[in-house]
Amino acid sequence: MTTPSLRDATAHVAAVAGVDGAEQLLENSALSGLVGHPVSVQHLRLKPGRSVHVAWRTVDDSPARWGWAEVTADPDKADKAVLRAEAAGETVELRRGDGAALLWGGLHGDRGLAKELRGARVVLGEDLPWEVLRYNPGKRVVARLDDGTGPVVLRVSRGTASFLEASRRWAEAGVPTLVPTPVGGRGSAVLTPWWGSSDLHRAPRTAAALEAGRLVGALHHGSRGRVWPGQVRREATPAVTAAGLLEVAPWLRGRVIAIAHQLEARLGELTETEPAWVHGDLSPDQVLHDGRGDIRVIDLDRAGSGPAALDVGSWLAACASMGLPQLSERFLTGYTESTGVDDRSLAISEALAQFRAAVDPFRKLRRDWPQAITRRIELAEQALGRIS
Numbered sequence: 001m002t003t004p005s006l007r008d009a010t011a012h013v014a015a016v017a018g019v020d021g022a023e024q025l026l027e028n029s030a031l032s033g034l035v036g037h038p039v040s041v042q043h044l045r046l047k048p049g050r051s052v053h054v055a056w057r058t059v060d061d062s063p064a065r066w067g068w069a070e071v072t073a074d075p076d077k078a079d080k081a082v083l084r085a086e087a088a089g090e091t092v093e094l095r096r097g098d099g100a101a102l103l104w105g106g107l108h109g110d111r112g113l114a115k116e117l118r119g120a121r122v123v124l125g126e127d128l129p130w131e132v133l134r135y136n137p138g139k140r141v142v143a144r145l146d147d148g149t150g151p152v153v154l155r156v157s158r159g160t161a162s163f164l165e166a167s168r169r170w171a172e173a174g175v176p177t178l179v180p181t182p183v184g185g186r187g188s189a190v191l192t193p194w195w196g197s198s199d200l201h202r203a204p205r206t207a208a209a210l211e212a213g214r215l216v217g218a219l220h221h222g223s224r225g226r227v228w229p230g231q232v233r234r235e236a237t238p239a240v241t242a243a244g245l246l247e248v249a250p251w252l253r254g255r256v257i258a259i260a261h262q263l264e265a266r267l268g269e270l271t272e273t274e275p276a277w278v279h280g281d282l283s284p285d286q287v288l289h290d291g292r293g294d295i296r297v298i299d300l301d302r303a304g305s306g307p308a309a310l311d312v313g314s315w316l317a318a319c320a321s322m323g324l325p326q327l328s329e330r331f332l333t334g335y336t337e338s339t340g341v342d343d344r345s346l347a348i349s350e351a352l353a354q355f356r357a358a359v360d361p362f363r364k365l366r367r368d369w370p371q372a373i374t375r376r377i378e379l380a381e382q383a384l385g386r387i388s
Contacts, residue, residue, distance in 0.1 A: 001251040009248075009370040013362075016247050018049040020100040021071040025052045026365070031069060035104055039067075041365040043136050048247060049073065054365075055135040063129070068137040069104035070111075078103055081111035088114035112138030116156050116188035123184040130154070140301075144194060151194035154183070157301075160190050166303035169277065173222065175215050177297050192298075197291045200284035201322055208289040209327040212297065213334025216282065220308040221339040223277035228305035238263040241356055248362050249373045259355055259380050266348050266387070273345075276308040283318030284327055312341055313349025317357060320350070320379050344387055351383035 004012070014023040024030045025041070031054070032038045039056040046052055051072040057064040072078055078094060078101035085092040090109030095102045108117050121128075130143040133153070140157045155163070163180065170177050180190035200208055236244075242260035246253055279286065280302030288296045312335060319328040335341070354376050361372035 001253070003251060003370050003374045006367065006370060012250065013046065013248050016048050017046060017052050017071075019051065019071050019073045020097045021095075021102040022052045024102065025054050025069055025071060028365075031056060034069065034102075035067065042066075042134075044363050044365050045137070046248070051077075053137050055137045057132070057135075063131045066107040066132045066135050067105055068107070068110055068135075069102075070137075071100055071102045073100050075101055077101075077111075084111055084114045085109035088118040090114060107132065107135065107141065110137055110141075112158070113141060113156060116158065116186065117141065119184055119186045120154065120156050120189040123189075124154070147191070152191045153178075153194055154189060154191055155180070156189045158188060160187055162303075163301050164190065166300035169228070170219070170297065170300060170303065173219055173277070175219055175297055176295060177300065195290070195296055196288035196294075198289065200287045200289060200327060201318075201324070202285070203289070203291075204284065204324055204327055205289055205291070206326055206330045207293060208287065208295050209284070209330040210334040211293070211295055212287045213331035214337055215295075215297065215334075216279070216311060216331075217335035217338035220276040220278070220311070224308070224339075225274045226277070226305070227275055228277060235356070238267065238352070238355065241358075245359055245373070248359065249370070251370075252374065252377055255377055255381065259351070259377065259384065262384055263348070263352055263355060267352070270307040270309050270345060270348060270352075273307050273309070275305040277303070278306045278308060278311045279303055279314075280306070280311075282311045282314045284315075284322065284324060285318075307349075308339070309341055309345040309349040310352070312346060313351075314353045316346065316350040317353035317379070317383075320354070321357070321376065347383050347386040351380045354380035354383060 010026050014026055024034050028040045031041060038059045040059050041054045042057050043055040051070060053070040055066065055068050057066045081103055082092045082094055085105055088108065090105060092103055092105040092109050108114065110117065124147060128145055130145050132141065132143045134142040143154045144151060145154055167177055167179050171179050178192040178195055180192045183189035183191055238260040242256050245256050279300065281299065286297060286299045288298055315331055316328050319325060358373050358376035361369040366372055
């Protein structure tokens with residue numbers, strides 16, 4: 001079955017969503033008409049038969065304004081969203097339809113984070129401007145701001161304890177990272193310094209990739225066998241990943257099922273190894289550099305204990321999808337100075353990472369998301385093909 005057009009793929013997802021009004025959140029033009037100004041979707045979450053939830057940003061403002069929109073089959077959820085926003089001094093637009101409610105609003109009226117965002121603004125200053133960098137509706141906001149001492153990065157979520165603990169552990173283990181400072185007493189916001197000139201995705205540096213490999217390899221070697229209490233990585237099984245993929249990409253059914261079966265059969269080769277401290281989402285855009293050789297490993301939200309090969313596979317998969325093979329090579333060179341990893345484990349872990357990330361282009365509602373998902377599946381197949 002060939003990869004469908006964007007129009008046909010979007011029509012399929014709207015049908016899978018199964019809630020009236022979903023199509024208005026799956027196309028930028030329709031969403032722009034809804035909120036009243038040109039916007040683009042930055043993050044999308046689909047729960048078939050229940051809801052579609054998106055984060056959007058304006059495309060003609062500097063800095064951009066951010067907000068959210070949701071269509072839900074749960075009227076109580078819609079009512080609670082309005083009440084939470086009003087309690088935080090924000091406004092939410094609400095339209096009720098046949099069996100569904102459509103609602104939207106600005107960032108600070110987020111139904112899952114309004115209280116936390118309000119708390120951060122009270123502590124930092126109501127009039128302090130935020131330049132939003134990333135927004136996962138109901139879960140996390142990352143913004144750049146100037147608190148009077150210079151530029152800093154603010155992270156707001158429902159809880160920051162695991163992020164604080166991971167940052168402390170990695171720093172104590174000798175990995176250069178940005179140790180956060182709590183904001184207020186709610187445990188939902190932290191500040192980290194604004195550091196470096198770019199990350200390794202936007203501005204690739206082979207020397208920095210080599211150093212990242214050395215640091216991660218040393219961490220894996222030194223932490224091997226040391227379980228991180230309460231932070232053991234638990235990922236979706238290949239079967240669960242396949243089910244989610246096929247909801248949005250049914251044209252890949254045979255290939256997705258075949259990959260899932262191969263990964264299920266081989267996953268034990270990774271999970272039966274001694275655990276180490278792992279990043280959980282390692283990629284070039286998680287490594288900052290200053291252009292002079294120093295680096296910082298960031299975004300430790302998913303850090304914990306797990307098979308070391310998963311970090312390496314995550315890096316290799318990201319480099320392959322970004323078209324940065326030179327960063328894969330240098331990272332591996334640095335990594336193997338401290339610890340080893342066999343080619344078979346590398347192939348399995350890279351295929352697993354490609355498979356788990358295959359749905360990401362849809363979640364970002366890229367204009368080429370059907371083709372991008374297909375490409376990720378091709379990369380997973382290529383990785384599996386290297387298993388000897």
